[in-house]
Amino acid sequence: MVELKKLKKSNKEYFYLVHSYREGKNVRKKQLYLGSSIPKDIEEQKRKFIQEFYSEKFLKDIDYIKKKFNAEYRSMPKSVKEKSKENFGIKFTYNTQRIEGSTLTLKETAALLREGISPSSKPIRDAKEAEAHEKVFFEMLKYEKNLSLQIILKWHKDILSKTKKDIAGKIRNHDVGIAQSKFIPPMHIELDILLKEFFDWYAKNKKKVHPAELAASVHLKFVTIHPFGDGNGRISRLIMNFVLKDNNFPLLDIPYTKRTSYYNVLERSQINKDENIFIQWFFRRYLAEYKKYLR
Numbered sequence: 001m002v003e004l005k006k007l008k009k010s011n012k013e014y015f016y017l018v019h020s021y022r023e024g025k026n027v028r029k030k031q032l033y034l035g036s037s038i039p040k041d042i043e044e045q046k047r048k049f050i051q052e053f054y055s056e057k058f059l060k061d062i063d064y065i066k067k068k069f070n071a072e073y074r075s076m077p078k079s080v081k082e083k084s085k086e087n088f089g090i091k092f093t094y095n096t097q098r099i100e101g102s103t104l105t106l107k108e109t110a111a112l113l114r115e116g117i118s119p120s121s122k123p124i125r126d127a128k129e130a131e132a133h134e135k136v137f138f139e140m141l142k143y144e145k146n147l148s149l150q151i152i153l154k155w156h157k158d159i160l161s162k163t164k165k166d167i168a169g170k171i172r173n174h175d176v177g178i179a180q181s182k183f184i185p186p187m188h189i190e191l192d193i194l195l196k197e198f199f200d201w202y203a204k205n206k207k208k209v210h211p212a213e214l215a216a217s218v219h220l221k222f223v224t225i226h227p228f229g230d231g232n233g234r235i236s237r238l239i240m241n242f243v244l245k246d247n248n249f250p251l252l253d254i255p256y257t258k259r260t261s262y263y264n265v266l267e268r269s270q271i272n273k274d275e276n277i278f279i280q281w282f283f284r285r286y287l288a289e290y291k292k293y294l295r
Helices: 042-074 078-099 106-115 124-140 149-160 186-205 211-225 232-246 256-272 275-289
Strands: 002-009 011-025 026-037
Touching: 002 256, 011 042, 026 042, 026 124, 042 211, 042 275, 078 106, 078 124, 078 149, 078 232, 078 256, 106 124, 124 149, 124 232, 149 232, 186 211, 211 232, 211 256
Parallel strands: none
Antiparallel strands: 002 011, 011 026
């Protein structure tokens, strides 16, 4: 979180921007001196300050990952590229579904999606949603138009139409809560305005904000709006990867094994109304996922 701090010295006041962040077990601080008065454009100063921090700490490495990944990908034979996409689609489908409560294992998901073998001892709902999700994932990879409410509603409908037809592709008309979370999503009467603001923000920032930050923000903002009765997390992770794909960055899979830290950081961002908490977690997760390119 970027905080405005005041220091009093010899009866004079001085102002600083301070950002505290964790590095291993240590908490470090980055500071920016503002002067003896608070600038009129303080919000813009905060934005530039955190952008400089992101660039120094994360974004140069993330850009390097993009460069190395794409160079490697271009050199792959076509069949290897297709296999790589297939493997990612299976893993991403397994993890995003598992985070939301699916009982399928990774092996069962792979057998289902590669060979059409449905596990006999697991709910048919889990198998149907996994198949639908993988199909939507590959549709997303081919989608080249702008992100819009219409395409998001279609993706949501396609994922849930065989298991939860009553809510598939529909903005909720009721209020909801999130199990085991202190965050309370917006009331349903707020959703039209919040979704309009979301897409206005996206149109304004998609060419201004670094793609990795944009992907993290899209995920956080959409899941915070929570416009659906179910499937908000899956759609948020899908459009996160749409943004990465749209800017030629390697995609990100959030593992089921990291779900606790993922849930915690989402909740902290939402409760504290501080996007930087989730954005920095996202950057660290991204760097961990592709650390081989930084060796």
